[in-house]
Amino acid sequence: MNRKVLLILAxxxxxxxxxxxxxxxxxxxxxxxxxxxxxxxxxxxxTLPCHMSLFHSVDPGRHGILTNTYxxxxxxxxxxxxxxxxxxxxxxxxxxxxxxxDLSRPSSxxxxxxxxxxxxxxxxxxxxxxxNALSFIREEKPDFAFVYLxxxxxxxxxxxxxxxxxxxxxxxxLDEIKLLAETFTEEYTLIxxxxxxxxxxxxxxxxxxxxxxPLICIGxxxxxxxxxxxxxxxxxAPTVTQLTGAFPAREWEGKSLL
Numbered sequence: 468m469n470r471k472v473l474l475i476l477a478x479x480x481x482x483x484x485x486x487x488x489x490x491x492x493x494x495x496x497x498x499x500x501x502x503x504x505x506x507x508x509x510x511x512x513x514t515l516p517c518h519m520s521l522f523h524s525v526d527p528g529r530h531g532i533l534t535n536t537y538x539x540x541x542x543x544x545x546x547x548x549x550x551x552x553x554x555x556x557x558x559x560x561x562x563x564x565x566x567x568x569d570l571s572r573p574s575s576x577x578x579x580x581x582x583x584x585x586x587x588x589x590x591x592x593x594x595x596x597x598x599n600a601l602s603f604i605r606e607e608k609p610d611f612a613f614v615y616l617x618x619x620x621x622x623x624x625x626x627x628x629x630x631x632x633x634x635x636x637x638x639x640x641l642d643e644i645k646l647l648a649e650t651f652t653e654e655y656t657l658i659x660x661x662x663x664x665x666x667x668x669x670x671x672x673x674x675x676x677x678x679x680x681p682l683i684c685i686g687x688x689x690x691x692x693x694x695x696x697x698x699x700x701x702x703x704a705p706t707v708t709q710l711t712g713a714f715p716a717r718e719w720e721g722k723s724l725l
Contacts, residue, residue: 468688468709468710468711468712469711469712470655470656470686470687470688470710470711470712471608471609471610471611471654471655471656471711472610472611472612472655472656472657472658472707472710472711473604473611473612473614473647473648473651473655473656473657473658474611474612474613474614474658474660474703474707475614475616475644475647475648475657475658475659475660476518476521476613476614476615476616476659476660476661476662477616477618477619477637477640477644477659477661478514478564478615478616478617478618478619478620478621478661478662478663479514479619479620479623479628479661479662479663479664479665479670480619480637480640480661480664480680480681481628481629481661481664481665481676481679481680481681482504482505482506482661482664482679482680482681483504483629484619484628484629484633484634484637485497485504485637485641485681487629487634488633488634488635488637488638488641489634489638490637490638490641490642492641492642492644492645493637493641496644496659496681496683497681497683497692498691498692499683499685499691500657500683500684500685500686500689500690500691500693501683501684501689501690501691501693501694501695501724502681502682502683502684502693502694502695503681503682503694503695503697503698504679504681505679506660506679506680506681506682506695506698506699506700507678507679507680507698507699507700508520508661508662508663508664508677508678508679508680508699508700509526509527509699509700509701510526510527510672510673510678511527511533511534511671511672512663512664512670512671512672512673512677512678513533513534513535513663513670513671514535514564514566514620514662514663515532515534515535515536515537515566515567515569516530516532516533516534516535517662517663517700518567518570518662519532519570520700520701521547521660521662521700521701521703521704522546522547522548522570522571522704523544523545523546523547523704523716523719524544524547524701524702524703524704524705524715524716524718524719524720524721525544525701525718525719525720526701526720529542529544529718529720530544535566536566537566537569544716544718544719545716545718546570546571546572546575546704546716547611547704547707547708548570548571548572548575548576548611549571549572549575549716550704550708550713550714550715550716551575551610551611551707551708551711551713552574552575552576553713553714554708554711554712554713554714556610556611556711556713557577557578557607557609557610557611558571558575558576558577558609558610558611558612558613559576559577559578559579559580559600559603559604559607559609559611559612559613560576560578560579560580560581560612560613560615561579561580561596561597561599561600561603561612561613561614561615562579562580562581562596562613562614562615562617563581563582563583563584563587563589563592563593563595563596563615563616563617564584564615564617565581565583565585567615568581577607577609578603578607578609580596580599580600580603582595582596582599584617584618584621589617589618589621589622589636590618590636590639592617592618593616593617593618593639593640593643594643596614596615596616597614597616597643597646597647600612600614600647601646601647601650604650604651604655605650608654610711611707611711612655614647616640616643616644618636618639618640619633619636619637619640619661620665621636622635622636623636623665623668623670624665624668624669625668626668627667627668628664628665628666628667628668628670628676644659648685652685652686655686656684656685656686656687656688656689656710657683657684657685657686658682658683658684658685658703658706658707659681659682659683659685660680660681660682660683660700660703661680661681662680662700663677663678663680664676664677664678664679664680665677680700682695682698682700682702682703684706684724686710688710688725695724698724699721700721701719701720701721702721702722702723702724703721704719704721705719705721705722705723705724706723706724706725708723709723709725710725
């Protein structure tokens with residue numbers, strides 16, 4: 468295959484929030500592609516460990532990142548961007564949580580854009596990330612683009628998951644996801660997901676509310692309105708490499724969803 472892939476992740480977006488937040492696109496999304504609303508993340512269900520598992524297709528016990536502080540891997544595993552770069556593919560990142568800078572190794576990214584959710588509000592930082600992604604992807608058409616939206620997680624911690632303020636953050640994020648998806652659906656296979664869920668004002672546990680994530684794949688290789696029998700966050704990197712025509716790293720433990 469030689470598909471281009473756009474991976475959009477809304478931090479802390481619970482699967483049941485897609486419909487519960489009241490945004491029509493949240494209800495529509497699963498019908499547009501193959502999906503799971505019961506996909507599993509990894510434990511600890513914390514942002515950086517989950518993202519490391521997404522990009523390196525191994526659980527935290529293997530990559531060694533157990534908190535939101537990055538430490539070098541003792542036994543390094545090549546990540547998604549390294550595998551794509553080795554195959555001659557271009558990768559771009561758009562994000563508003565700075566710790567994600569360590570998801571890729573030097574020279575594996577063609578472009579990155581960062582707008583701090585701590586300096587700006589996350590509402591504003593989400594808008595900036597989305598606008599920059601729209602502009603750059605239109606112009607440069609990278610083989611793989613990762614768009615990270617941190618607003619939902621920020622609202623969950625401040626106001627509580629499934630609160631009205633959290634639902635408002637979900638609605639804004641779905642507006643941005645819809646704009647990106649509808650702009651690039653002809654050229655890109657879309658993967659829409661989250662890193663973890665949440666409960667009360669926290670996450671990180673083995674509770675189902677923390678461990679379940681949505682995973683929706685939209686494109687010519689995925690049958691609409693079809694549920695994945697089993698899917699997890701470690702399956703995303705192998706799926707992207709197969710779609711783009713790159714190869715998974717030998718150590719990866721996830722499986723392609725194709």
